[in-house]
Amino acid sequence: MDNVAxxxxxxxxxxxxxxxxxxxxxxxxxxxxxxxxxxxxxLAEEEGADVIVIELAALLHDIGRSGTVEKTHAESSAGLAxxxxxxxxxxxxxxxxxxxxxxxxxxxxGHEPNTLEAKILYxxxxxxxxxxxxxxxxxxxxxxxxxxxxxxNSCETFYQEKIRGYHEHLFTKAAITYFEPMFLYMEGxxxxxxxxxxxxxxxxxxxxxx
Numbered sequence: 001m002d003n004v005a006x007x008x009x010x011x012x013x014x015x016x017x018x019x020x021x022x023x024x025x026x027x028x029x030x031x032x033x034x035x036x037x038x039x040x041x042x043l044a045e046e047e048g049a050d051v052i053v054i055e056l057a058a059l060l061h062d063i064g065r066s067g068t069v070e071k072t073h074a075e076s077s078a079g080l081a082x083x084x085x086x087x088x089x090x091x092x093x094x095x096x097x098x099x100x101x102x103x104x105x106x107x108x109x110g111h112e113p114n115t116l117e118a119k120i121l122y123x124x125x126x127x128x129x130x131x132x133x134x135x136x137x138x139x140x141x142x143x144x145x146x147x148x149x150x151x152x153n154s155c156e157t158f159y160q161e162k163i164r165g166y167h168e169h170l171f172t173k174a175a176i177t178y179f180e181p182m183f184l185y186m187e188g189x190x191x192x193x194x195x196x197x198x199x200x201x202x203x204x205x206x207x208x209x210x
C-alpha cells in the first residue's frame with residue numbers, strides 16, 4: 001500500500017473514530033489517541049516495527065470505552081476496530097494484527113502483548129500517562145470520578161498503584177528511555193506537593209500558637 005493511499009485511509013479511520021471518542025471521558029479522547037499514535041510511530045521507527053499496524057491500533061485502541069459490550073474496553077475496542085478497518089478497505093492481515101494489538105494494550109482481561117506491534121502499542125499508551133500530560137490526564141479523571149488529590153482513593157493512590165509501576169513493565173528499550181525523565185518529573189511533583197503541605201501545616205501551627 002503506497003503512502004498516499006494509506007494516509008487517505010487513515011483519515012477515514014480518524015473520521016470514523018471521532019464519534020466514539022466524542023464523550024465526557026476527556027482522559028481517553030481523540031487527542032489521547034492521536035498522541036499515542038505519535039508515540040507509537042516513534043517507537044516503531046526505533047524498534048523496526050510495522051508503522052501502519054501501530055498507527056491504526058493507536059487511533060482505535062480506546063473507541064470501545066463508551067458503551068463497552070465485551071468483557072473489557074480493549075475487547076470492545078478491538079471488535080469495533082475490525083468493523084471500521086473492513087469498511088475502510090484494509091486487508092485481513094493488517095486487520096488481524098491491529099485487533100491483536102488492541103486487545104492486549106490493557107492487561108485488565110488477562111491478555112498479554114505478544115507481537116512487537118502489540119508491545120509498542122502497550123508502551124505508547126503508557127507513555128501518554130507519564131510526565132506533565134500524564135498528570136493532566138490523571139487530574140481530568142479525578143474530576144470525573146470525584147477523587148481527592150491525596151488520601152484514600154485519590155489521585156496519589158492511583159499514581160502509586162498504577163502509573164508508578166509502568167516503567168517496570170514496559171517492553172521496548174526505546175519506551176523505557178523516553179519514560180524515565182517523565183517518571184522523574186512526576187516523582188518530583190509529588191515530592192513538591194508534600195513539601196508544600198508540610199510548609200502549610202507548619203504555618204498553621206505557628207498561627208495557632210501566637
